[in-house]
Amino acid sequence: MRTLKLFNKYTREDVHAIFDGSTTKFTRGAGVWGLHGIVKIPNRERDFVFFVTIGQDKLGVEFKENITRDGILTWQSQKRHTLNHPRILEFIHHDHTRHNIYLFLRTSKKSEPFTYMGRLAYIAHNQDVEQPVHFKWQLLDWDEEEPVQDLMLDTTEEDVVDEEIIGNQLIETALPEPKERRERVRNFNSKHVDFVGKQKENKNLGLSGELLVLEYTRSQLTKAGRQDLANKVIHKSVVEGDGAGYDIESFKEDGSPLYLEVKTTKGGINSEFFISPNELAFSEEHADSFxxxxxxxxxxxINSGKFYKIEGSLSDKLNLKPTQYSARV
Incomplete structure (x- = not known):
């Protein structure tokens, strides 16, 4: 039996063998696995396989399924689905931390195999359109550096940069207003939504943010007349690794220590980000200097972004949600 690997190619029969080969028989061009675009995985609540063909108009509507350079899939359901259809409600309330939707994708050639693109997380759906319902999903395992062939990428909007934005800079903003988490209210036109599971593994993005903050910190100390302190700032996560509980060892203007932990996402001010137990503990133990x-x-x-600061113990300032557990009998 073949195993599931990102960006490998699979026929419908291959996918059936991986997810359902021990319970049902595969029939080419017929049945759930041989024909349907949405397949529920047996004996796994709210787990699905999506077979998607992009690059063509479907069902007589002016709508194209596509993937952006940031790994956002625009997708439509079956034409019979209304906004209140039980299957659609399952998709709208899909929790990618508890359940899985596996995406298999190909272009308009119906004879070619599908490419496995990884798992999906819900971003938004168009609340004004049904039969079919239009969705946006984030590919959690997306890697824009991976040479994926035969994909039609819509990169026009996400890659446009305002000419007035200056490169290599950070702009400080106020903290966002605390608010209760509301489910499924994102705009269907959202361009960037970050997910814990996706961002915590994005080493390049994290390092880019740290380097930007490192230079910003040194420049601020220099402007304050403390070139001596600016020369002593250490990029701790590079020198020592990620175990210290912070990324940058810096100073306040009076020379007292200041420990900086940097969290970077492409998403907006309210995007989720990942905090490790070690980082949380360090912020509590060094609340006066964190x-x-x-x-x-x-x-x-253009190596630029916005930022805000949170000072002190993070457990007192953040809405924390456990995503992993250490267990024993």
Missing amino acids: QLIRVYEYISN
């Missing part, structure tokens, strides 16, 4: 530098709306091709 700052979280939250870089958001980071634009990689």
Whole structure:
């Protein structure tokens, strides 16, 4: 039996063998696995396989399924689906931390195999359109550096940069207003939504944010007349690795220590980000000298973004949600 690997190619029969080969028989061109675009995985609540063909208009509507350079899939359901259809409600309330939707994708050639693109997380749906319902999903395992062939990428909107934005800069903003988490209210035109599971593994993005903050910190000390302190700032996560509980060892203007932890996402000011138990503990133990530098709306091709600061113990300032558990009997 073949195993599931990102960006490998699979026929419908291959996918059936992986997810359902022990319980049902595959029939080419017929049945759930041989024909349907949406397949529920047996004995797994709210787990699905999507077979998607992009690059063509479907069902007589002016709508094209596509993937952007940031790994956002624009997708439509079956034509019979209304906004209140039970299957659609399952998709709208899909929790990618508890359940899985596996995406298999190809272009308009119906004879070619599908490419496995990884798992999906819900971003938004168009609340004004049904039969079919239009969705946006984030590919959690997306890697824009991976040479994926035969994909039609819509990169026009996400890659446009305002000419007035200056490269290699950080703009400080106020903290966002605390608010209760509301489910499924995102705009269908959202361009960047970040997910914990996706962002915590994005080493390049994290390092880019740290380097930007490192230079910003040194420049601020220099402007304050403390070139001596600016020369002593250390990029701790590079020198020592990620175990210290912070990324940058800096100073306040009076010379007292200041520990900076940098969190960077391409998403907006309210995007989720990942905090490790070690970082949380360090912020509690060094509350008087700890700052979280939250870089958001980071634009990689001009190396710029916005940021806000959170000072002190993070457990007192953040709405924390457990995503993993350490267990024993």
